[in-house]
Amino acid sequence: MNLVKIFRLTLAAALLTAGTLAATSAQAQAPLKIGYTDVQYVLSQMTESKQIESELKTYNDQLAAQLKSKSSEFETKVKDYQQKSGTMTEVVKADTEKELQRLQQSIQEFQRTAEQSLQQKQQTLLKPALDKLQKNIDLVADENGFTYVFNSDGGGSPLLLHAPKDGDISDLVLKKMGITPGAQAPIKSGPASPATTAPVAPGVNKTKTKTKK
Template structure:
């Protein structure tokens, strides 16, 4: 799940504060943080993961039902195709084709549904983090705050992550995870099951 979330925080990985422009009496002060790391430490993170898992499980269950129906009807068709009347055989083949198309369409819809669900859960939290970063920057005189993923070197005291976590109500002294720590794999309903078998039987006139 968190791997996908990375794509949702891209817009927040480089945050500048134009309103804090450098003046002659105010030296340039640059801080850095990691939005993904902060997100992983927030209590909302577990709730998001849980809701996405539930949603994904529901989609997978529906997809498995569709596969099961397809396989059952395909086996019945292959068993009796040779003795079927042409009209009946054509009708069965059309039904199988429609079921196959339905499965493929459901796979696409399920993926889109999961992505939309994830976005609806993550966006409000990202906005909350963004505001906290801006507040911390303003309160502590930072001219710019950048992503530590874009940072090649910098002083340890330039990391404002603990201040941002504190601003969000998360005790930084209890945070032990690293920025790239445990990231549960995303659930992808459409790709966890094998594509329906193609009909091997040919029409017989």
């Protein structure tokens, strides 16, 4: 199973780019000043990021362990069926195959709900950090006279395609939070699925559950 890849910043983009920092009447009379920040870069520097990553990985591992347990149980029953099917009556054989189909479907459903649960957990863990980031962006923008601030994060669809370097307030935001800007790699987006492809029961059509990478 791949290690957890966290921090899809759909939520961050929604919080930090949809009408961020509406101009006050005083600002409206001043020259327009536009700034930008790389949300992913700033998040990667925050102390909260390591804790969030750790908690999300733990949760992912728990889901993966549950899936592995369910899959092992299923595979054991499949082997037992394969060994005994030659001596089973048609009625017993049909009942056993139905039971294996039910277990297979249960595993596939668990896989789907686990993926959804992992994404919800990610959003819950991220929200306090995003709220803190938004607050400090507001403070930096007010103190430095920026009328609007855009997200230049290249991890998704950037809303800023060109701008002068002196418009980048990322390091100012980090300093406002008491963080010395460093060179940590930006957080990668997209939580990995905790589930692998569900096993297939004998006597049923082979349907595979897609896993996200």
